[in-house]
Amino acid sequence: MSRVVTKEQYFDTGLEVLAELGFKGLNIGVLCRRLGVTSGSFYHHFGSWQGFVDALLDHWEQRQVRILATMPFNQGNPDDDIRTMSDLAAGLHHIAEAAIRAWAANDESVTLALKRVDESRRRTVYKAVIGIVDDPDTAHTVTSLGMAMLVGYQQLAASGEDLSLDGLLAEYARLIYSHARP
Template sequence: MSRIVSREQYFEAALGILADTGFKGLNIGKLCDTLGVTSGSFYHHFTGWQDFVDSFLHSWESGQAAVLRELNFGRGNWATDIAALRQLTVGLNQAAEAAIRAWSANDETVREVQRRVDELRRTTVHRAVRRVVSDEEAAEVLTTLGMAMLVGYQQLSGDLRPPMARLLDEYVRLIDLHHRAELQA
């Protein structure tokens, strides 16, 4: 009996493969094996590899944008916004994200999507930090530090590192210290 899978299941499988083997391990055969389907299933959903890549990247980018939109920044206090960003960051599939970032160094299409996702994230982080830190220069430094921490964490290899949650705790503490200093000034 043949198995029917959706385009979204292909995208989910791709994230898993990226996390496990990196972008070089992502191909039609591996996708089909992972999903337990034939290549005919793949070609039912996609006209070819580039169509899959374009569709996958569109899905990933749209998903990232939707998640950030759903956070509803500015509705609560600044601590709620920062906590939501922290939770979202901890929940990222860091290995798949690292593979996408490595892929972007080798493929212009992926690089452009990664750039847009990074810019969306940077804008969101800056908006959240700016609610806490009124000094624009300090807010810009804290935003860049947050993005550098995420990207750098994804590039580290091995298990000799603290969990992302621990790093984010320190990052939030740093933002809070800036906030407290401004209140005392």
């Protein structure tokens, strides 16, 4: 007798598989085995592989939007915004995101979802940085450095490098404050 699983369980398992096996290891068979269901369950929920991919990406993207919306940004204290930004970065599923980035190089729908998530994050980081850094050009550059650091960290962590995200975030905060208005 098969179990009944939700779409959310498929999504969570999909992100786990991405983190463990990469996008090439993500397929219907792996998902169904891990969830203890038949492929009929998969097709009932998603209709097709592309239906699952679209729903997974939408789920991941909407989760990122919800996370950004619930974080206490722009409450009047720029120092709190920098701390919140660091907390946000620390809470991401970095290895799964590295797999999503690799997948994006091979699938246009993944590329589009990733671009939307990155742009939303970029706007959030910029708002935090511009609260400390007076010059918009410098704030854009420092924002880009932060995004590059996050993506680089994800790639290194996915390859097994033992790297302290806390240390990187502390250095990034020091960089931001080095450009603070007098």
